[in-house]
Amino acid sequence: MLYFASDYMESGHEAIFRRFLETNGEHLTGYGSDRYCESAAEKIRAACECPDAEVRFLTGGTQTNQVAVDALLTPWEGVVAAETGHVATHEAGAIEWSGHKVLTLPQHLGKVDAAELRALLKAYESDANREHIVKPGMLYISHPTEYGTLYTKAELEALADVCGEYRIPIYADGARLAYGLAARGTDVTLPVLARCVDAFYIGGTKCGALIGEALVFTKRNLPERFLSRLKQHGALLAKGWAAGLQFDVLFTGGLYEQLGAHAVEMAERLKAGLLAKGRELYIDSPTNQQFIAADDALLAKLEGAVAYGFWEKLPDGRTVIRFATSWATKAEDVDALLAFL
Amino acid sequence: MLYFASDYMESGHEAIFRRFLETNGEHLTGYGSDRYCESAAEKIRAACECPDAEVRFLTGGTQTNQVAVDALLTPWEGVVAAETGHVATHEAGAIEWSGHKVLTLPQHLGKVDAAELRALLKAYESDANREHIVKPGMLYISHPTEYGTLYTKAELEALADVCGEYRIPIYADGARLAYGLAARGTDVTLPVLARCVDAFYIGGTKCGALIGEALVFTKRNLPERFLSRLKQHGALLAKGWAAGLQFDVLFTGGLYEQLGAHAVEMAERLKAGLLAKGRELYIDSPTNQQFIAADDALLAKLEGAVAYGFWEKLPDGRTVIRFATSWATKAEDVDALLAFL
């Protein structure tokens, strides 16, 4: 079996487990007040060139999105997202369950368009019935998006301009951030992202950690009583150090970048191979997710031999499928997949 | 420094980290559908003598309580708990945030009394205004309790009788279950607990795991669409195997029992030493938490030398403090603490 279904289906990086082993006999304080969380936060602040950033460690993407959105909004506000945004589609209603509406905009390769965002915010402000309408209180973006695509620096700045004009924060879901930062040709670095958005999370679960996400508030804007709000959401870890330590390892010696770079290299190898074999890519993704449209014959052939992700049915009967590489993908497996196709 | 502040302030058991290391290169499926979760569930079913039990793995106590209570109640029901119950006091309102009232009963050494529970349920049923009152829809107990005390088998059966009579489920918070099962003289085994309650969780975070809790439904009563509800609460782990593996290790070769037994042995050593030195115990706890009433002189002496838990102020000016042993406590540290006092 060749495994390309997703990037959260492999173990965690060995360096993390070795570091865990070294903690035996240590005494650690609770709820993220420990030395590992502090060290990881310090390294993340440095990597973001954002010395004031506040960093907190959680255990999953949906949890982090739910907590961040709920904490950045007033109870009467909603979050704006692309119609394909994770919060709008694949979180089982976690945002609504915490009381907030997801207000959607059209997606453009998974991305929100700044002009369309401005139009939505302007329409809201100029609507005589606006008090009967959910106020758009923040913007959610994902980077990479659900289609593996990336914002450019100019696109992020344009979104930041619009949000600044309407005084709402931007929050970026970085579940696969390592793969976005490592993409060829991207001009969005960690410092650029930290500067353009008000909060974001650095994905660990899909990028080499065992489990964990690092939530970063970049504008001296840690929500009030944030520890209590984490607890209220069931998101506060007694052993916060267990998540902090993982980021301490990932942000030591450039490991996070290396893991991202490896996955992207594997994806590029796959992409080049697919193109060489005359296969058309469904989306031109610069990150670790690659999409092709498969006919039924191909699906039958893959069955039992290659684990892939189902994406969507096309009107012409074909099925968009995803091959995801990860920090742990082996070159020989990519080659085997290409040979098989 | 001597560390007796709590039992979640040490690392995790080495066997778990070694097992994690062995997973390198493995491919695992997502959301708890993997081989480790299945293996751990099978071992837990066997340990509980409950072949039909459904087991799910979460990351923390408050999260597990919130999910379980919300899933076991209808939206218009509340949960009954002792006034000192964790859900009633130290969860930052996580239960209310998910829409449910905590209905409290007096605590007796941290425990709920079956007769008082029956009286509450009877009063509710016979109240002409009951549709204006929150329906008591389930019972929450903790075992051990927040005071380190334990229910007897007869007490659990009495609670089960009452709840059976009024057709409401019992849920047990087993954050420190290992220490309860290992207590001297207890007649509450895992099979007894599984038989008496409808759901409970086996605490990992405080009992040797890195992080994780195993939620067990014992009466073919897994709540409908439970995976979606976990996701809605932000409690669904993409890498569920990371929690499952830990319980697979803990329930192999009796490790969970051994870790519990060690902590209780250390607590008994501490207790005996305290009594030998003429110190009065504030509560006669058979588990890993030991309480004494300290005057200001003692508190001053402990400062900077011994990490302990603050419990409460007494009317006479003294302070109740807690010394908690754990699976990782060393006998020499207990002796050093006794020598110091």
Add this chain to the structure above:
Amino acid sequence: MLYFASDYMESGHEAIFRRFLETNGEHLTGYGSDRYCESAAEKIRAACECPDAEVRFLTGGTQTNQVAVDALLTPWEGVVAAETGHVATHEAGAIEWSGHKVLTLPQHLGKVDAAELRALLKAYESDANREHIVKPGMLYISHPTEYGTLYTKAELEALADVCGEYRIPIYADGARLAYGLAARGTDVTLPVLARCVDAFYIGGTKCGALIGEALVFTKRNLPERFLSRLKQHGALLAKGWAAGLQFDVLFTGGLYEQLGAHAVEMAERLKAGLLAKGRELYIDSPTNQQFIAADDALLAKLEGAVAYGFWEKLPDGRTVIRFATSWATKAEDVDALLAFL
């Protein structure tokens, strides 16, 4: 000033106030258990030809929608609605605040298309990731719609077929139901509506009552503990009779039908006059709401002389405005409006 802004901006029908006066000195039981609520329910059951219907009286449309949607859904389900549906747009997030997502479908003159609904339900059922997606748990429609348009009997039956196939209930928002029932050429009567949907409300506030809406469950499907759920939502009236009495009056001697017929007659008079004057209607509405596209000159002319409703801006710069007639609109005011235009 000529008043055509909406249909909730006039007083209530005189017969209701006279009936209120007659209640002086009466003793009435609480929470909707009184003789007026029972009498009104009996008359509504007869008018709906639905002898088993359960009827409850609330005070406003958003409140009724919120209560009905919350009570008809499980906590993990969402409500499907047209993108222009009231619950999706103009309720300040009341549905999301109660924890549920609004899943939208394209609108066709304000209506949901049965084929598109089936496609959405089928796509959900066949999605391998459906447990990560909000389950579409009911259908919300409005009749008349937010554009004043009406479903045909065949359209309602088609929706009922789809919902029956997927076992989800249909709920109809009848805020302006009187005006829908009175429309020329409609084949949707109260019995037809009651047969096709699982629950609906008969609008009072906009149709001659002082305030109040009658929520009808037609399929022996009153949600469990409905009184408690009303109370939980702050929607239970101690003096439920005050709402019940109004419907008792409206459903005596055909008053509700007469009030609806009058408004539609006034709307038809307006429509005919507009067409005679060569004005184009923006939407061909058979009910009490009439829409035209106005240029800036017309808007300036109306300013201070005619109260109308703002609808939306068109790309060509014109503004869609609404003239609403009501049960209380006078023919001379319609004529004055036509003369003025």
Add this chain to the structure above:
Amino acid sequence: MLYFASDYMESGHEAIFRRFLETNGEHLTGYGSDRYCESAAEKIRAACECPDAEVRFLTGGTQTNQVAVDALLTPWEGVVAAETGHVATHEAGAIEWSGHKVLTLPQHLGKVDAAELRALLKAYESDANREHIVKPGMLYISHPTEYGTLYTKAELEALADVCGEYRIPIYADGARLAYGLAARGTDVTLPVLARCVDAFYIGGTKCGALIGEALVFTKRNLPERFLSRLKQHGALLAKGWAAGLQFDVLFTGGLYEQLGAHAVEMAERLKAGLLAKGRELYIDSPTNQQFIAADDALLAKLEGAVAYGFWEKLPDGRTVIRFATSWATKAEDVDALLAFL
């Protein structure tokens, strides 16, 4: 049948219905922006000697409490109330359903004690684990209380001092405020109440209105986006004028005071009669609710002849019952009740 079960079981005052009749043909604006709401607010501001007060009109007590508590608290705060407070007992969990915990204090004849409140707030502030505990974010009191008792001016000022010290608002539930203001010997007037608390509501439903409560914010503290929050709660009336008009009538010519005074006079007549007949009062209530302990023989005698309210069972087997007078109670009915007993 003699009717003394409660004070919301009679119609509304005739003057209100006559005023409603006079509105025929009027055009009124929506959502509380009309002339009646403005006039009523102005009269209430004058009666409260609080020219800056903001007044909003809602339809019921539980609704008003839920909206006020939710709007005055942050999402992570709870409301402090006497254990017998309406929000703590008889609102079907409406406060918890909106996400907030009710933190209870012992009741003293239904009242909160300022010293106990200070102790609770101080204990919270000095608790090292306070971030894991729900923050007491406001105080709820009822005046009259659920036992018909009243705070003195000194007691209110003491509570205001404590709340001022800890910077949390006080909110008073005035469901039966007319009867409190009219009590003999009370030194709590509307201006005193308005000065001591941050928000309160003037009960209409139980004090002569058809339905309606006037929510008053006295400290330039109208919560942000309050109209949206009302809508979110389903508590915004399209025809807000229908509630406003009732308070306009009640606050014209001293009607509200007269209705309160009448009920209290009737209660005093009842009380004097009961004492004259040698009956012991269960609570010495100065308002319209009177309580006696009845044995089974008395209960049997009352059956079918006198409507009363059930209160609670006493350990000695007797039952505490309530006779409530109202603005509509007739002296001959009081005498008939006394003769019957």
